[in-house]
Amino acid sequence: MGIRKAINDGNINIIVRGDKWGTQLDVSITPIFCVKCNKQLPELYEHMGSRYGQVGTIQCDFCGTNIYCVDNDNIVEKLCTTGYILDYYKLYKLEDEIWGKVKDVIEYDITSRHVGNTVTLDYVINEICQEFSITLKDNNYFISEDGKITKFPKSVTKWFDLLQTLSLY
Numbered sequence: 140m141g142i143r144k145a146i147n148d149g150n151i152n153i154i155v156r157g158d159k160w161g162t163q164l165d166v167s168i169t170p171i172f173c174v175k176c177n178k179q180l181p182e183l184y185e186h187m188g189s190r191y192g193q194v195g196t197i198q199c200d201f202c203g204t205n206i207y208c209v210d211n212d213n214i215v216e217k218l219c220t221t222g223y224i225l226d227y228y229k230l231y232k233l234e235d236e237i238w239g240k241v242k243d244v245i246e247y248d249i250t251s252r253h254v255g256n257t258v259t260l261d262y263v264i265n266e267i268c269q270e271f272s273i274t275l276k277d278n279n280y281f282i283s284e285d286g287k288i289t290k291f292p293k294s295v296t297k298w299f300d301l302l303q304t305l306s307l308y
């Protein structure tokens with residue numbers, strides 16, 4: 140358990156339930172934001188599990204403030220840090236509705252393909268790109284809606300690229 144500077148690209152798992160729950164996220168790689176400096180920390184962080192919701196503490200690289208991280212002690216859909224909440228559905232643009240939109244544009248239906256399974260975001264991106272002959276630009280720069288997060292995990296940047304290609308970003 141704990142949270143540390145990421146040493147790999149981490150995983151963004153999509154649990155495809157297919158019932159009223161739709162898709163659920165379980166995220167192990169995250170940006171961290173310091174509200175005192177009003178800046179994103181330079182590196183991404185790897186979430187390694189929690190105990191009773193306590194994930195761990197990160198020290199801001201800029202000001203040294205302790206940033207406490209808490210989750211809901213289950214799958215990681217959200218991370219509450221000191222003064223800032225990371226809601227991965229919103230932050231990574233993986234809310235349930237997006238799959239309906241993707242289906243409308245390219246007839247890719249994540250539910251019929253993967254119901255009952257857990258797939259990584261990377262897997263889904265590769266599947267879509269191969270099947271629909273999409274080449275990603277790979278050089279785009281994205282900013283979160285609140286303007287605070289500018290560095291995202293690699294697979295999320297690829298996902299935004301793909302959404303942009305499909306005119307869904």
Ligand SMILES: [Zn+2]
Nearest residue numbers: 173176199202
């Ligand atoms: Zn700081």
